[in-house]
Amino acid sequence: MGDLKHKDESWDFRSADTKEYTHCFHTYPAMMIPQIARRLLNEYGCEGEWLLDPYCGTGTSLVEASLFGMHSVGCDINPLVRLIATAKVTPISLKALDSEVNRLNDAFFDIEFGTTTIPDVPIPDVPNLDYWFSDEVKKFLAYLLYQINKVEDEPIRNFMKVAYSETVREVSYTRTSTFKLHRMPSEKLENFNPDVFGIYHKKINRNRQGLIAYLEKRKDVEATICHANTVAGELPIPRPLGGYNLVITSPPYGDSQTTVAYGQFSRLSAEWIGLNNARKVDRIAMGGQPSKSIFEDSPVTTAIEKIQTIDEKRSRDVSAFYNDLGHSIDTVAKMLSPRSTICYVVGNRRVKDVLLPTDEFVVHAFGKHGFSHKETIVRNIPNKRMPKKNSPSNVAGQTSSTMNEENIVICQRTD
Ligand SMILES: C[S@@+](CC[C@H](N)C(=O)[O-])C[C@H]1O[C@@H](n2cnc3c(N)ncnc32)[C@H](O)[C@@H]1O
Structure with missing residues (x-):
């Protein structure tokens, strides 16, 4: 890669506000920061053209495309993030939203003041619910969902479900220090008594502020989120005339089953909301099924062969x-x-402990389709929400900081 790969700290965006506009809506493992997408759009975007994000997660680049003035399409296998991304890009009437929020506030007013109890509504049939939620919390969540599902306007209902989804995670017994589903220690459980509606209400207000800023700045462009597994040949997504002009994306790291577990992170919320296939995400994700053979003829082959000498199974996962x-x-x-x-x-x-040059892999793979490597920018990750340390050798106590940097690989196709 030689000179085409270089470190550039101006891409670190150390003190940037990464939660502007609708970017404040919902956390997710390994989110892209909006400043990266924004700068790339300014450099390579063109108003009125089309952007594709094949692994769009919560839709960071789609939001930025709408603010910039490009049409966009995002794909993901995770139903929860498709809901979040949809809510983040879809304009809704603030007046209609406020009227639904007020209705919800009224429904909870007497309950919050303790003058009445929570009406009994059916609690979703989710496996292990008692392990993750107290009885009181379950009743609140069920009633909140019942009220949200009464909203007729789909975009408004989605907006309200996104705040609900984050609330579910926060009021569950899940540890907040990890993306994986781990229950908090038993001594903490006894005193864990979250104010479900208060938490939800705060999120709605925060997201409403973000939405106002987004509505003021967004351009009149299309943004579509599709259920598509990008590994599986043809994509069931819109085909703009002439093709997509720009891709800004962050693919998974390849450790969805272990470290950056998108599915585990999303599962409880997705199951409460009733989204299908919530449990399957980490298995369907890239690298979710072990391979029978070692990947050959690529910039990662030597590294995989090294891993094979240490651990055959891991080499097949990789x-x-x-x-x-x-x-x-x-x-x-x-x-x-x-x-x-x-x-x-x-x-x-x-x-x-073997370094996998994914950046070189991407250059090589696009090279087969007529793309030339323009540059690879190496940036420090000061604020990305993901585990900075992992145990690459899987030996207890042996950790190393592997994820403190990331590469922005840029390739261009020329006729
Ligand atoms: C690093 S995250 C993207 C984060 C996103 N840029 C954001 O800011 O929220 C990678 C995403 O790839 C998705 N994914 C994994 N395998 C996929 C596949 N085969 N097709 C489409 N999406 C996939 C995961 O569900 C995850 O949401």
């Missing part, structure tokens, strides 16, 4: 991920215009 990422890039490349630019934000993780 192979499976790059296999999927390669297929996914083939699918994405088919959708892109002859003069398109791709920007992939990737971390080079370590497995068994």
Whole structure:
């Protein structure tokens, strides 16, 4: 890669506000910061053209595309983030929203003041609910959901469900220090008595402020979120004439089953809301199914062979991920215009202490589709929400900081 790869601290955005506009709506593992998408759009975007984010998560680049003036399409296999991304890009009437919020406040007024009890409504049939929620919290959550589901306008209902989803996580017995589902220690459980409606109310107000800022700045463009597994050949998504012009995305790291567990993070909320396949996300995610063979002829092959000498099974897991990422890039490349630019934000993780050059893999994979490497910007990650330390060798007590940097890989297709 030579000179094309360079460190540039102006991409760190150390003190930037990453929660402006609708970016404040909901946390998620390994979110992209909006400033990266914004700067890339300013450099490579063109108003009225089309942006694709094949692994859109909560829709960071789609929101930025709408603010910039590009049409956008995002894909993800996780139903919860499709809901969040949809709510973040969809304009809604503030007047209609306020009227629904007031109705909800009225429904909870007497309950909050203790003058009446929570009406009994059916509690969703979710496995292990008692393990994650107290009886009181379950009743509140069920009643809140019952009230939200009364909202007829779908975009407003989605907006309210997003605040609900974050509330579910916060009022559950889950530890907040990890994205994985771990129950808090028993001594904490006894005194854990969250104010469900108060938490929800705060989130609604915060998100409403973000929405106002977004509505003031967004351009009149389309933004669509699709249920699509980008590994699986054809994408069931809109096909703009001439193809997509720009990709700004951050693919998964390849450790969805272990460290950055998108599915585990989303599961409780998704199950309360009634979203399908909530439990399957980490298995369907890239690298979720072990591979039978070692990935050959690529910039990651040497590293995978090294891992194989230490741990055969891990080498197959890693192979499976790059296999999927390669297929996914083939699918994405088919959708892109002859003069398109791709920007992939990737971390080079370590497995068994062996560094995997995912940035080089991306350059190589797009190279097969007529893309030339323009540059790879290496940035420090001061504020991305993900585990900074992991145990790459999986030996207890042995940790190393693997995720303190990430690479913004930029390639361009020329005729
Ligand atoms: C790093 S996250 C994206 C975060 C996003 N940029 C944001 O700011 O919220 C990667 C996403 O890829 C999704 N994903 C994993 N495998 C996928 C696949 N085969 N097709 C589409 N999306 C996939 C995960 O569900 C996850 O939401």
